[in-house]
Amino acid sequence: MPTVQPGRFTSRIEGPFVVFLIGFRINRPLAFNKWIPVAKAMGPMIRELYANPQLGFLAAQPSLYWPGIMMLQYWRSFDHLVNYAHSRDAAHLPAWKAFNQSVGDDGSVGIWHETYQVAAGQYESIYANMPRFGHALAGTHEPATGHLRDARTRMDPNAN
Numbered sequence: 001m002p003t004v005q006p007g008r009f010t011s012r013i014e015g016p017f018v019v020f021l022i023g024f025r026i027n028r029p030l031a032f033n034k035w036i037p038v039a040k041a042m043g044p045m046i047r048e049l050y051a052n053p054q055l056g057f058l059a060a061q062p063s064l065y066w067p068g069i070m071m072l073q074y075w076r077s078f079d080h081l082v083n084y085a086h087s088r089d090a091a092h093l094p095a096w097k098a099f100n101q102s103v104g105d106d107g108s109v110g111i112w113h114e115t116y117q118v119a120a121g122q123y124e125s126i127y128a129n130m131p132r133f134g135h136a137l138a139g140t141h142e143p144a145t146g147h148l149r150d151a152r153t154r155m156d157p158n159a160n
Contacts, residue, residue: 002131005141009127010148013139015120017058018078023070025110034108041095042071048091049084056080059137068110074138078117124154 022042026035042062049057056076063070075081085092103109125135132141147153 002133004129004131005127006129008144008149009130009136009141010144010154011125011127011134011136011139011141013058013074013135016077017118017138018075018081019116019118020073020075020081020113021070021115022073022113023065023068023111025068025112027067027110028108029067031108034103034106037102038099038109038111039069041098042069045091045095046071055084055090057084058139061134061137072134074135078115081115122155124151126151126154 024035024038028034046060049055049060057080058074058076060074061072063072084090085096087093099109099111123135126144127133127136127141130136142148144154
């Protein structure tokens with residue numbers, strides 16, 4: 001279990017970055033043969049990405065919701081994300097092909113993603129009594145003191 005960091009912390013990433021949300025939804029819970037392979041596909045991709053930092057992947061945070069799973073990901077750039085998704089040498093294309101062959105449009109499992117490009121300095125975060133989480137996995141993890149104590153000055157250090 002991750003170590004809880006008592007106190008208030010914030011996080012920063014140098015330059016612009018991408019937030020990528022990806023997940024799946026179990027539409028037919030008894031169709032185990034459809035959704036279990038989808039659930040198992042993300043692990044090898046995440047391990048591959050952490051093992052190859054040159055691919056531009058920064059960090060990931062899984063979340064469960066009923067009836068599915070979401071993975072919050074941070075990437076150095078949109079180009080890095082798209083290059084990985086289209087690479088013939090990466091784990092993504094075989095997983096995408098397997099999904100289309102097994103599930104296709106039969107409705108048993110839904111998949112989705114959302115991509116957000118974040119300009120440098122156009123974000124803020126706070127973590128109180130939390131382990132490193134989300135953005136803090138991808139960027140710095142530093143005490144929220146001084147000008148970093150409130151949301152306005154974390155977003156704009158020149159704000160009054």
